[in-house]
Amino acid sequence: MKSTLAAVLFASLTVGAHAGALSLTILSMNDHHSQLEAKDFDLTVSDSTAKATTGEKVNVDVGGFPMTVAAMNAVETAEVSASRSVMKLHAGDAITGGSYYSLFKGVADAKMMTHACFHAMAIGNHEFDDGDASLANFIGNMTNATLCSAGTQVLSSNVVAGPSSPLLNKYNKSYTFTLGGERVGVVGVTIKKKTEQSSFPDAGTTVSEEKRQRRQRSMHSLTRGLIRLFS
Ligand SMILES: *[C@@H]1O[C@H](CO)[C@@H](O)[C@H](O)[C@H]1NC(C)=O
Ligand SMILES: *[C@@H]1O[C@H](CO)[C@@H](O)[C@H](O)[C@H]1NC(C)=O
Ligand SMILES: CC(=O)N[C@H]1CO[C@H](CO)[C@@H](O)[C@@H]1O
Numbered sequence: 001m002k003s004t005l006a007a008v009l010f011a012s013l014t015v016g017a018h019a020g021a022l023s024l025t026i027l028s029m030n031d032h033h034s035q036l037e038a039k040d041f042d043l044t045v046s047d048s049t050a051k052a053t054t055g056e057k058v059n060v061d062v063g064g065f066p067m068t069v070a071a072m073n074a075v076e077t078a079e080v081s082a083s084r085s086v087m088k089l090h091a092g093d094a095i096t097g098g099s100y101y102s103l104f105k106g107v108a109d110a111k112m113m114t115h116a117c118f119h120a121m122a123i124g125n126h127e128f129d130d131g132d133a134s135l136a137n138f139i140g141n142m143t144n145a146t147l148c149s150a151g152t153q154v155l156s157s158n159v160v161a162g163p164s165s166p167l168l169n170k171y172n173k174s175y176t177f178t179l180g181g182e183r184v185g186v187v188g189v190t191i192k193k194k195t196e197q198s199s200f201p202d203a204g205t206t207v208s209e210e211k212r213q214r215r216q217r218s219m220h221s222l223t224r225g226l227i228r229l230f231s
Pocket of ligand 1 (some may be wrong): 144145146147
């Protein structure tokens, strides 16, 4: 993960600093790198009592967006029916890697991500592998009102788009919204060195320091008037 948004996978927590408690389940993923299809591999079956493998192999499918979205939907339905709220996050490095990226750039990823309908996504370093215009296009493609009416908010508190970058007005530092009747906030932070040295942001687009101070500044500005905060 080359950005920070939330590092919790299927985590459940209850937070209750002020008013009522918010029961929250966070569904978070990152670094899917255009791997949209499941991969299969052979799992060697173990006998837990004998603490040894039985030698039996089972071929299983792992990952892929269709199964991931189905799992997210199943968890969401169960959580909502148990009166828990669900926040869906993607912590970045969605794109580059595999044939889907070579053939379709970010379009295929954006379409699949629309089905997941994440509340927010952080910009990771690999989002810049094909420059600002390609990232701007990917962000544009992720907004499909039919499938994801609220849209996925793309976040980075430290990417500074250059004056003529197509990324201007395509992302925000943070996102606040109401979940389970409470105001919640999410902040995105992008790794500086890797983005500037190994990826290809346009000339003029920079990443400012991603250190704790910046996250704290973003959080302080968010927490004015905010009750819950996740970053
Ligand atoms: C949004 O998704 C729907 C359903 O898949 C599709 O018909 C429509 O063309 C999409 N719109 C855009 C702008 O991609
Ligand atoms: C950024 O946030 C503002 C205010 O919350 C919102 O109106 C705008 O649509 C957001 N921009 C993007 C690109 O999501
Ligand atoms: C809304 C948006 O940016 N749509 C773009 C999605 O990707 C295709 C293919 O690159 C573009 O042509 C669209 O403009």
